[in-house]
Amino acid sequence: MQGQSLKRVGSFHKRCHPVAISPLTAQRSILYQTQNTEMATQSKRRSMCPACSKPTRLCLCTRLKVPKLHNSIAVTILQHSLEKKHPLNSTRIASIALQNLSVIPVSDVNSQARFLIRRLFNSNLERSSSCEACDQHVVGFAVDKYGTVLSFQDVWMMENGSPPRCGFDRLLASREAVDDLGKGFVVKKLQTKPLRGGIGLEGMLRDQDEEEENEEFEIRVGAGSVLLFPSERAVRVEDLRGVEVRNLVVLDGTWSKAKRMYKENPWLKLLPHVKLDVLDGMSSLYGEVRHQPKEGYFSTIESIVYALKALGEKDDEDSKGGLDDLLDVFVSMVADQRRCKDERLRQANQTNFL
Template sequence: MPAPFRSGIGLQRGNAQFYFINPLRNKIPTFQQPKTLIFRMVNQSGSTRRPTCPSCSKPTPICLCNRLRSPALHNSVTVTILQHSLEKKHPLNSTRIATIGLKYVDVITVSDVNLQARFFIRLLNSGCRTDGVKCDEDSHLFDEMSSEGENTEFVGRAISGLPSEEVALVDSEATAISFTIGKYGFISSFSNHWMTLDECQNMSFDQLLASDIAVDDIRKGFVVKKLQMRPIEGSNEYEESKEFEIAIPSGSVLLFPSERSIDVEAVDFEVKNLIVLDGTWAKAKRMYNENPWLRFLPHIRLDVDKLSLYSDVRHQPRAGYLSTIESIVYAMKAIGEDSEGLDGLLDVFESMIGDQRRCKDERLSKASGK
């Protein structure tokens, strides 16, 4: 997750080993063949496998589900978590608490771009056509600047709370913005429905971000689809597949510490959807760079100086580096959500950390022969 945040999701960058919103994350080990064989043999033995809860993915003895209030907290501000693909199975990942503790939350898996990825954005605002023809109000959008998308079917699921009529609107509309990126977010090409392809060639993506009219249209709601290019295993060929397609409603904000971010306490508009990045700080930053569409959204940060509850089991580079669930809770409190219900999520998170601490102590005790 990207943002140093314990309450500080949007803090200054820090140690790359610490999650922006989540704690530091270990790399997936690469085993030699003999170790892999042993691992498989263990898995084949039913008696050696610890049963896990299908909801929280924790071992049954330390399941988190019965510690959370039922039913889940009815959050008025929906939450969208962009989770790095390597983060999901981390034993201390706190996103699991948000998914079972909040009623309106979606988790979208995001992978690194190692070859190429294409993005297509369609507007949810019916007041502006996206069929390649400029809107009347936009006809002079780039006059002061030295100023085809592809029709696609909406097959993803909308985030909770987005009116179904808005989602249906997308089915018949064409792409408003499309762009292609390489590794680390380098934009190799882009086009948009506000200008011709020739105009696009003489304009940068940052110039589009500087257009008040374009940004205003986009912030009224849009659908973004990502197509990822990957190598086909066992061959020298590549294939392109859809990684995600999500609806971003109006009133969405990104919790991330960028140069453009403002303190969450300074927000002067109604926030309807909170987007957070889940991964180590390094992974969160890369997710941000490789998903340029995030830059169209208002950015907020948490200016706090608290220690993360993670600090007992993980090194915290500095105060303000928070877990994902802490970042969500502190941001939603500032936005105006019910504090009592949100505090309950932190209680569960603290108990999960306690479980980890006890397991660690038990392992050390056994290792020392006590």
């Protein structure tokens, strides 16, 4: 039996003829195998840094000269929900570099959103935790996906017997309301979304117009908060009067996303608006890797650094690079992205050539 088996195997090999492979096919096969091997190796090695959310080999944390800067002026970043995972999102640098920082995810209003505002302090400047009245909402309004205010109500209107307001413009005309909210407030956003169809009979019988309301965020906006946004009412930092800035609010997203966030969150109008004093010819460090709408528009981290400097933020005595260190890290991150872009183009050209 063993001899017969060996004989059959031998006869099988005799019938097999080598297949002719062209040099071009062989070259493509080698390239394909090499790319698969590289991709498999990258997938195994592509561990992510939990702090800066970059691949470990491109980690930004080790590039900082000091672990954290103790910024005396707090920074609150309202980050568009689609911006977080962008490879060039610079908020990640602020997150690992600034100690006094809050990052709040903000999504677009797809149907309708409701906002509720309550005081942080009462009229006697007592903290809200010891003031029952501060737990009550003093402003409530709803907006649609275009940022149009659908309904609006506030306690100052009701107390004075004034006619219903059209929105924030009339509220801002009330000195009492502005002074009261200037002491600090808490804003809550409730996002309204249509209910998804359930499973089985329940889903079939559910009204298609039925909606549910979920809390998206609740933000504490302390006294001395200002918004960095180039609106028509924005003033240069140097021209800001009567405000001791303690908190800088920044919108993080592309210019179109930032404008939409501003429009869909009209409570931001309650804050003084500031803008950067841009020098002629001053451009973003983004360079050619990410398009800026026009000269004088900067990344989030650049805007934060320039604004904090203009507001008088001083570097720590223990810090080696201070705020400028953040810009150095940003430049290196942009360089990483440029190298990755060049590598992809080079690989694509090689593939097309073959």
